[in-house]
Amino acid sequence: MTRIPFEVMKKEFARVFVKHGFTPARAEESAQLFAASSLDGVYSHGINRVPRFVDYIAKGYVHVDAVPTRIDGMGSIERYDGNLGPGDLNAKFCMERATAMAHASGMGVVTINNTHHWMRGGNYGWQAARAGCIGICWTNTESCMPPWGAKDAKVGNNPFVIAVPREEGPVVLDMAMSQFSYGKLQVTRLKNEMLPVDGGFDREGHLTRDPGAVEESMRILPTGFWKGSGLAILLDLVTALLAGGLSTCGIDKAKPAAEVSCYKASQIFIAFDPMLISGQDFVQQTVADAIDYLHTAIPAEKNGKVAFPGERTAKTRKENLAQGIPVNDVIWNQILGL
């Protein structure tokens, strides 16, 4: 494990992206998003994902020069075709449009179809909050999780993001509909550890904390059992219907190869400008009171701390900015060789 400064990592990513056909400006923009994910501790969708992203470009799945084109619009809604451009840049574009619309008239809804994996969804929540907006966005994905009561994967894990601006650091939730990702299962298994709570079913159909048993059965658990399964189904339908794009079922069928994730996904980005709607004083006071109240909760563990979503992220970011971002040497060397 080595610690790499944020700027060094970002520069390296930008170099790789330019080499693979990005314009310097777009390479810089994408590098910023990937490096920001690692900076915030979301390594799975930061540095660890870069080799696969580059592989998709090389194979022609991701079109580096493609930008979203407007399909149509109506009232507070704008709809775009992602033209199979880089999913991170497409998503950033959409949230930018949504926040601009929110600044103008309170809210904006932007949908995109025919796009790619947006990498870390939380980035677009932080982006909305930085613009002073409430951001709500989600994406559908290919099937990767059995719906409740089933053995085989027929629903996506459809990450869902909600962000609320706050002067001292926003409140940002970034949750997938599975209790754990396959990445987390692998990491836990390699450490010979058990998951903190049940993560799926074993081959015999029993709930288990054993990550290897879940990897084997591929019966990863929806978060909240039937609830996360239901939410995944609804998030998928809403985004496909509003984006005029593919649902999970269509994504499964459109895949150009088994390993390609979120090919032609549909996404939705909603932004509200709460300052414009309710006034800055009210917004700041309400958020401050709610967070203060939450922090008065009595920790369950000695020396425990009750945190709001995004609070630990901010702490990790600060540490990683000061000390450098921890990277696996094998992956870092792989990046250097790309």
Add this chain to the structure above:
Amino acid sequence: MTRIPFEVMKKEFARVFVKHGFTPARAEESAQLFAASSLDGVYSHGINRVPRFVDYIAKGYVHVDAVPTRIDGMGSIERYDGNLGPGDLNAKFCMERATAMAHASGMGVVTINNTHHWMRGGNYGWQAARAGCIGICWTNTESCMPPWGAKDAKVGNNPFVIAVPREEGPVVLDMAMSQFSYGKLQVTRLKNEMLPVDGGFDREGHLTRDPGAVEESMRILPTGFWKGSGLAILLDLVTALLAGGLSTCGIDKAKPAAEVSCYKASQIFIAFDPMLISGQDFVQQTVADAIDYLHTAIPAEKNGKVAFPGERTAKTRKENLAQGIPVNDVIWNQILGL
């Protein structure tokens, strides 16, 4: 247990509400919502809730004649003051406005503050779907659940509803942020049964399926552990900020008495007209394909069936319409005496 025909139940509720000061038209409207909840199998927020609802009226918490008044509006957003009117009628009004706005320009967002418990949230999802709209709504509540990592209740269970229209019966998710309600814990304990999955912590801080142990510790479990806790925090903030109303923290402080639930709650109702946005053919085909695909999932249990959210509700409704709604005799007699 007796089975009461839907129309008989509705008529009886309407009689009670008129007796407690409702106009006949509003009594009928509210009776329809309460009876529909029972019809759909949500007894906790249908018939079982009527005595408490009437008690709140008698104590002056719910103002039977109050209707929402418009605070302001901007673009696709309208905001209302609930004036402490009946929460069910206020919520129905808001979703009606939201769907009307959606029919006109694709989408509508309606917020309400200073309102009461909306009873069964799913009603407003079904309402949106009946109007051919995607409906998304949620409410905040008083604290009833410890945030993840805490011992004491500092977050609400903030029910979240998403509905998608479908000709043969809509897809409707109605989920609270706790894995189980206190009502479910009680019912399970009285049957001397265990919960199907962990429902909270016992006094020693261990996860347990024993409903009595959770009732004792009052450490009910957020759905998906840290995830449902985080989602509850964000849903609360968004609705308070956009409605210009109280957050959970404010609701806790505003309570006129310990047992009063959701006093001065904030709510948000979002409707999209997917037919207007994406065209009827696309909408119907996409939903049909997604549901067909889901139904191809292999059941985990022999003779099991994988259902979409709302599918079992429709089945229960059909049964209860044909055979009458099952009611506890004690509660039915209580209603007759109100």
